Amino acid sequence: MITRHYIDFIVVLTQKEMKVRYKSSVLGYFWSIAHPLAFALIFFIAFKIIMKIQMENYALFLITGLFPWQWLANSVNVSPMVFIGNASMVKKVNFSRSALPLVTVLQDGIHFVLSIPVIVLFMFVYHKSPSLSWLYGIPILMGVQFMMTYGVCLVVSTINPFFRDMERLVSLFIMFMFYLTPIIYPESMVPERYKYLLNLNPVAPLMISWRNLFLDGTLDAGLLTISISYSVATFAFGYAVYKRLSWKLAEVL
């Protein structure tokens, strides 16, 4: 249940995370943008300059996919340490532990929102402009992504204290997902006979939706439906795992 105290609790925890992770919020903002931009630069050099991919506006194409991806990847990458890094709190205080992974996802979500102006800037550079559909498209896709990311983070953060190898598995998994999702290449380049596999990748429909929204201002109902289904399923699974194991966290940390 969301009470006034719960909201205050989440706000204070989020402020704490920001301070602990970046020491200062200005620097935090800088890194949250510099990181995906650096990635974009690397892929631009590798694929556009060296391998000469035949695509217009490749830089813009890259960042519209990388920014949302970065939110998901950052949250999932730190989630193995969410409970371990707050061991003293989990061992010594009785509070709703699911707040900790929630705060992680929230924090990266805030950074994502703050990075949207950079996307707008790039659009102007490429003589494009934001469209009105962003007004509803961005909140919808953010909701979907929030739920999906929270689900994954609940699983990873809950299981890792019991099974520390989770950490390494997760970073490998994230890397696989990154290259198997059309982020640095368009889905149209995926060979015809593998295309159906795209819909089996839970994040692909979501990432494609983000890019379409940013580049063309469109939100495909089919892709959105698939994304929502994956996101609800992921969250349900994550919450079930959390419910089952969370009471043991104070014992194993």
Add this chain to the structure above:
Amino acid sequence: MSEPAVIFDNISKSYPMYHHFTGGIKNFLFHLPKALKSLRGSRYEALRDISFEVRKGEALGIIGKNGAGKSTTLGLIAGVLKPTKGSIVVRGRTLPLLELGGGFHPELTGRENIMLNGVLLGLLRAEVRKKMDEIIEFSGISEFMDQPIRTYSSGMLARLGFSVIAHLDPEILLIDEILAVGDLEFQQKCIEKMMDFKRNDVTIVFVSHSMGAVEMLCDRVVWIDDNAIRMSGNTKEVVKEFEKAERNAELLRYVKGNL
């Protein structure tokens, strides 16, 4: 006689030995049946068939050697741990905190930690803000409030932690070992504050190795030895027996050492 605030009825608590688990994925997969069995088996029984009650407004002391199971008992009352066997009844707002400074973050300043701790223990942000100056004043270390607390001494940390607790309004207060690191002035302040709580009908469960403090504060004492209750009842009697046992154990060690 007032009604009980906490009831332990034949409570046992065992901890699984998870270390088998941390051998890595390779070990885990290669010895899957064994690994799974070790998850079930090999448990350490930290508390065995513990029964006691704490009445409302009473101060109960829990004493015993290191590793006896005192903190585990507090963890069960606070709801941080779940009993393996038996059920625990807790009536009233318990401070959900086992140890002073639980949830403090070393990188945050004293002030930020007061906010974090206060909200963690159930206050709204506005309430913490309102009490902030009072809390800082009470701690007696106001000049360090804007330093990260990793630079604090352990006594200063205890001061900060207790100052937050002192400004909350619990019905049941759990206190584990706070006097150990504080200086005399601070110990005095703590005892006074706890007497204050007592006068206001707050139920207190007090874990300490300081028999002086236990005798001053507690109405009754439970002595836990080897993970079970060895004796409970009147403070003076239990403390006397406990000290006798300690002295005997020491004598025995001394005699053995000289053989």
